[in-house]
Amino acid sequence: MQKIIVEKSPPLKGTVRISGAKNSVLPILAATLLSTEKCELEDVPNLKDVDVICEVLAALGSDIKRTSRGKIEVNSATIDNNEAPYELVRKMRASFLVMGPLLARMGRVRISLPGGCAIGTRPIDLHLKGFAALGADIQVGHGFVEAHTKQLRGDRIYLDFPSVGATENIMMAATLAEGETVIENAAEEPEIVDLANFLNKMGANIKGAGTNTIKIKGVNNLKGTTHLVIPDRIEAGTYMIAAAITGGDVVIENVLTNHVKPIMAKLKEAGVSIIDDGDKVRVQSDGILKAIDVKTLPYPGFPTDMQAQFMSMMSIAKGTSVIIETVFENRFMHVDELKRMGANIKIEGRSAIIQGTDKLLGAPVKATDLRAGAALILAGLIADGTTEIGNVYHLDRGYSDIEQKFSKLGAKIYRV
Numbered sequence: 001m002q003k004i005i006v007e008k009s010p011p012l013k014g015t016v017r018i019s020g021a022k023n024s025v026l027p028i029l030a031a032t033l034l035s036t037e038k039c040e041l042e043d044v045p046n047l048k049d050v051d052v053i054c055e056v057l058a059a060l061g062s063d064i065k066r067t068s069r070g071k072i073e074v075n076s077a078t079i080d081n082n083e084a085p086y087e088l089v090r091k092m093r094a095s096f097l098v099m100g101p102l103l104a105r106m107g108r109v110r111i112s113l114p115g116g117c118a119i120g121t122r123p124i125d126l127h128l129k130g131f132a133a134l135g136a137d138i139q140v141g142h143g144f145v146e147a148h149t150k151q152l153r154g155d156r157i158y159l160d161f162p163s164v165g166a167t168e169n170i171m172m173a174a175t176l177a178e179g180e181t182v183i184e185n186a187a188e189e190p191e192i193v194d195l196a197n198f199l200n201k202m203g204a205n206i207k208g209a210g211t212n213t214i215k216i217k218g219v220n221n222l223k224g225t226t227h228l229v230i231p232d233r234i235e236a237g238t239y240m241i242a243a244a245i246t247g248g249d250v251v252i253e254n255v256l257t258n259h260v261k262p263i264m265a266k267l268k269e270a271g272v273s274i275i276d277d278g279d280k281v282r283v284q285s286d287g288i289l290k291a292i293d294v295k296t297l298p299y300p301g302f303p304t305d306m307q308a309q310f311m312s313m314m315s316i317a318k319g320t321s322v323i324i325e326t327v328f329e330n331r332f333m334h335v336d337e338l339k340r341m342g343a344n345i346k347i348e349g350r351s352a353i354i355q356g357t358d359k360l361l362g363a364p365v366k367a368t369d370l371r372a373g374a375a376l377i378l379a380g381l382i383a384d385g386t387t388e389i390g391n392v393y394h395l396d397r398g399y400s401d402i403e404q405k406f407s408k409l410g411a412k413i414y415r416v
Ligand SMILES: CC(=O)N[C@H]1[C@@H](OP(=O)(O)OP(=O)(O)OC[C@H]2O[C@@H](n3ccc(=O)[nH]c3=O)[C@H](O)[C@@H]2O)O[C@H](CO)[C@@H](O)[C@@H]1O
Pocket: 022, 023, 024, 026, 093, 094, 120, 121, 122, 123, 124, 125, 126, 127, 128, 161, 162, 163, 164, 165, 166, 187, 191, 298, 304, 305, 327, 328, 329
């Protein structure tokens, strides 16, 4: 089993380039199923999750070529299978995003239920509610969802919660529905906008992505296009904290600073200097951090995918911080691991109360999920001694070239 070893490191210095966003490229790759022509994607990150969604597409009959580093061509002109099997869907929840495109393109889909994961139960009721409103006949049983329709028809769909995945899945299905679909209380994340831009370039008619009301007028078919994936705001935020926690000076390139406003605001509140240059950001810190309170919310609120990394930072801040997790019901699995490193954290319901300590101590720990893994690397950078992180496959799901990027900034990190 692989491990990532992190040793106490000097203040990080230098420049790091952020890769294309995992949470954009996954729905965009799913959306290529809607096209009867070849699509070409650029700045595709080097991630396990990308490999998995490509395996799903290949199983459905898409032809996938990795033409050069960061470039993928997908041709779904002749897809012939509408079943996404358990073995693939269980590897990655985002595989469920092929449901909307398959239903719209083929009129029939059978897909394994994705199940829960370490951060919560993560139901798919809102996705199914949306497909039913569009006229799909849906059956759930034996661990699978089956849906079919002669022709999807546009409707008004109000989401009880602005779910990212449900908004994406319904938006993709609606592109080929008859008439207009309106998604109300839609998620507003930048990745939704990126997906809508991609679909519009394919010939879809989507307006309002990035607001809470998205209108989709159905079209007859979608064609091929090329698309540059937006930068990963969570990867950017993770390196911003790496600079802050080590008292470093790091320039983060290929970031859309508009997408990381809550992260920059909270870092400033903690006493970190942020120079915002639009598509790059310089983060400087003397390593003396003030306690801050954070509440995770749907975009444009503070992202739940940055909660664990902030918790590492708050573990060595001066004073008491409170982090409230409102998006997922069980996203505090990293707390016990941080406590193994000497952090002083108490959980009360959906709140974590963090009493900053003077130092953390290296320890054997395990990544309980993707961002928990990132949080442990961050803690390891400042902990005395050596931190050994197990279950690193979580990190490989979502961080491109992680040891190389950290090493280039002067971090003492390697994989065994
Ligand atoms: C691949 C991808 O883009 N993943 C992101 C996406 O996940 P994902 O799309 O799964 O997250 P959602 O926005 O759907 O989930 C948010 C909340 O809504 C609930 N819910 C969701 C769907 C549903 O049908 N019913 C329901 O109750 C979930 O259990 C959760 O409590 O958004 C999350 C919230 O920003 C991020 O943490 C993930 O990194």
